[in-house]
Amino acid sequence: MHSDPAEIKKSIRTYGIVGGLLLVFTVITVAVNQVHLAVPFAITVALIIATMKGSMVAAIFMHLNHEKKWIYGALILTLAGFIILMTVPFFTVADAVGAPNHAPPAAEHAEPRH
DSSP states (O other), X not given: XXXXXXXXXXXXXXXXXXHHHHHHHHHHHHHHHHXXXXXXXXXXXXXXXXXXXXXXXXXXXXXXXGSOHHHHHHHHHHHHHHHHHHHHHHHHHHSOTTOOOOXXXXXXXXXXXO
16 A cells, blocks of 8 residues: 555545445345345345445455455465355255155055955
């Protein structure tokens, strides 16, 4: 960070823009919540909005946009791990192991055997 007044004004302007965008995305989050979308689509929209907000915070407020390449490597590794962990439940649901067997319903009024 430089102590040049022009650089400081530029940084303050950037923080203000990102703060305003975070406020806009928060309003969008509340508005989308009021629409009552289907669950899979609602989760997708919520994750997209959260990703946008999180990336703005990480890049600007955490100053990761000025960091070295190994920081980005750690972030990419984290993202890859997240994707892997999110796909694990899909594989457990997609297999047939543990699927319930559907037995025919028992007759309630069966005649007694003699």
